[in-house]
Amino acid sequence: MPLKPARTLRTSPYRPVLTHATLRRLLPGFAVSSLGDGMAVVGVSWLAIELAPAAERGLWVALAAAAYTLSGAVGAVLLGRFLRHRSPSRLVACDALLRATVLGAIPVCHALGTLGIELYVVLLALSSVLHSWGQAGVYTLLAGLLPERDHVAGNAVLSGIGSLSTVLGPPLAGALILRGGAVTVIAVDAATFLVLAATFLFGAPHEEAAPAPRGPAPGESGSRTAGFAVIRRTPALLGLLGLSSVFFCLFGPVYVALPLHVSEGLGGPAGLLAAFYTAFGIGAVLGSVLAGYLSRLPMWPATTGIVVAFGLFLLPTGLGAPTAVAVAGFAAAGLLWPPYAALSTALFQRSAPRHLLPQTLAASSAVRVLSVPLGTALGGPLVAGLGARETLLVSAVSIAVLGVAAAGAARAAQRGRS
Known part of the structure; x- marks a missing residue:
């Protein structure tokens, strides 16, 4: 007999997240900002195309994409001394305010006729300096508001919002570009960060998210690398960060090989490439719903199993x-992405000392944000040497082998401890 909707809601792992008084105020602002990020995936690159000289567009598009992400890793390392005492909600608000201000300067400069491609890339880099800290603040706040048993479901809700934005954001960006150019997308993205900043400044009670009072351990006070030190001293976190970094790096070549495989190997149009990414995004939305039901699974077997299946x-x-089978495979891979993110983040939330959780999450984000660009950079030589389809094959096999090796190493370590 099918479950009644009311009973399904009562037993859902997402009920404590969606009915939490504070999170109900914060999640709409997070959703608005995530939609802006989904639009920026298209807008950032397209504005670089509009601004760059025709002969150098490839170089400047790559630089713009890298500037919008990689500077967050630098900020995670260099700004720890100044940000480590900030409450999680303040970290989110500071990141959002910086992004809103600097991204908002882009359409202003464009309107004044002073926006060149060099200034554009510099502004993109400046806008993202605090992004690792903003992400750390979100997940630290979540860990403080929810009991440990609900961490995976909370992480899955955030991941689901992000996944949905990757489905809805690009078409909205395309419509805006047709009406007002790519700079309009950047202006809207900046406005969504203002919404996020206001949400966390006025919707999050700062004392509720404050870390438990506890003096720092010897050597931790004032250290800009305290988060890295926590990871280094905790074998589970060090192993998970290593697994995630290599996993994301091995996936990076797909971003180079797949467009070339579709256009040259399959002779398909841009719509076919969009179908691959859309299938991945739809799978990720469904995976976000699934992830909340996995909180009772043992962390290491679940995460390594996901990596194997993904490959x-x-x-x-x-x-x-056949193309239909390949697209279905991408949808299935997308289904696994949010559960991996939710489970791996929950392991950090449970294992890191509470007073150092923001630094630890920021350090983890800094390492992981470098992994995909590194893999993407490796994709160029791989495609040149092996071919696009062969590079996709190497990436898939390598990811699966990585998961098997990580599972074996975890079992060996467990036997050694026993």
């Missing part, structure tokens, strides 16, 4: 399977 689902594309 296997990418195999059809690398093996030259």
Whole structure:
């Protein structure tokens, strides 16, 4: 007999998250900002195309994309001394205010006729300096508001909002570009960060998210690398960060190989490439719903199993399977992305000392944010040497092998402890 909707809601792992008084105030602002980020995926690159000289567009598009993400890793390392005492909600608000201000300067400069491609890339880099700290603030606040049993569900809700934005954001950006150019997308993105800043400044009770009072351990006070020290001293976190970094790096070549495989290997239009990404995004939305039900799974077997399955689902594309099968494989891989993010973040939330959780999450974000660009950079030589389809195959097999090796190493370490 099917469950009644009311009973399903009562037993859902997401009920404590969606009915929490504070989170109900914060999640709408987070959703608005995530939608802006989904639009920026298209807007940032397209404005670089509009501004750059025709002969150098490829270089400047790559620089713009890198500037919008990589400076957050630098900020995570260099700004720890100044930000480590900020409450999690203040970290989110500071990141959002910086992004709103600097991104908002881009359409202003464009209107004044002073926006060149060099200034554009500089402004993108400045806007993201605090992004690792903003992300750390969100997940630290979540860990403080919810009991440990609800951390995975809370992480999954945030991941689901982000996944949905990757489905809805690009089409909205395309419509805005047709009406007002790519700079309009950047202006809207800046406005969404103002909404996020206001939400966390006025909607989050700062004392509720404050870390438990506790003096720092010897050597931790004032250290800009305290988060890295926590990871280094905690084998589970060090192993998980290593697994995540290599996993994301091995996925990076897909961003280079897939467009070339679609356009040259399959002779398909841009719409086919969009179908791959849309399928991945739809799978990720469904995976976000699934993730909340996985909180009772043992962390390491679940995360390593996800990595193995992710690689296997990418195999059809690398093996030259029929297009429908390859797109379905991407959808299945997308289904696994949010559970991996939710489970791995929950392990950090449970393992790091509470008073050092923001620094630890920022350090983790700094390392992981470097992984995909590094893999993407490696994708160019791989495609040149092996071919696009072969690069996709190497990426898929390597990811699956990584998951198997990580699972074996975890079992060996467990036997050694026993």
